[in-house]
Amino acid sequence: MKNYVTQFLSLLFRTIIFWTLAFCIFVFIRYYAIGAEEGLIVTDYHISDILRYVSPLGLLIGILFAIVEFIFDKFLSKNLSLALVLIEKFVIYFIGIILSLNYVFPLVENELNLNLTTEEGWWQTSQIFWIIVGYFLICSIVFSFVKIANDKFGKGVFFNLLLGKYRKPREEKRIFMFLDLQASTTIAEKLGHYNYSELIQDCFYDLNRIVTKYDAEIYQYVGDEAVLSWTYKRGIKNNNCVKLFFHFQDRIKKREKYYLKKYNLVPVFKAGIHGGKLIVTEVGTVKKEIAYHGDVINTSARIQGECNKYKELLLSSNILINDLSLSSKYKTEFIGKIELKGKEEKLDISAIRVS
Structure with missing residues (x-):
């Protein structure tokens, strides 16, 4: 629950900043650039006052x-088709915009003497609406695009891609974890390929629910x-790379009844972690990706x-472990x-367990 609250507050902060700035830009584009709208003669005074009422919107x-x-991302999207999700979101947002403008328009109209009617059904014929x-x-698409890009490449990586930071190989110091289902071959034979695929889907869904809490990026499946x-x-901060693994195991155990009922088993994962310097670069033209090259990945x-x-x-x-x-x-x-295998020098390895 604490993780959900933290994630929601982070999203809330970003969306409020984003939409406040977005509507401020809208005012400048729509009113300042064009000159007049619905009886408004633009002056610097009007612009400053309108911006004051854009903030509540x-x-x-x-x-x-x-x-x-x-709500859709955490609880509903998994069980609904993409088309249904988009339709439901649009209906909710459409109603939300009408209600929000019903609140904001009267404030602007009364204070600035503008002709912004909010009579019943006003939105049907209102050009500004x-x-x-x-x-x-348009702004929703931009916000969603940036969010999806950050989820895929990791925080900040998308903007680095836009700036061309990874056009040439760069050296970075990173930690990698290879997380694998234990006894996967036996489980696959027992469940069949369809149910096995659903099991992996459920497991990775549980994994995705916690990765942001530990600042992890999913490089690939x-x-x-x-x-x-x-x-x-x-x-290494707060032992994130270790805590994530055991939180993932605990999450699966908490859903033990679900897995037993659906698959007649409780999945167990094993993992190897290692860190060090490697090369990161942008690869591909038709399908761009960030690729990591180096001994760290192979060793992990x-x-x-x-x-x-x-x-x-x-x-x-x-x-x-020493770090x-x-x-x-x-x-x-x-x-x-x-x-x-494949390495000449031997490597010191230790097991990490919960006491």
């Missing part, structure tokens, strides 16, 4: 937008495996591959110097 739309997007609806749709990444600073994958051998759920390189500040809640046990 931005606040109302921002609150509505945050509530609708949060339909312009606002069109502007709202490969079958029943998810690859997560952090900047090194964010990954091979550490995860050792989990079954040592019957551990979470293995990490000691290089990373973490693990509390007494966690216990580490040195596994030894492991010779990983």
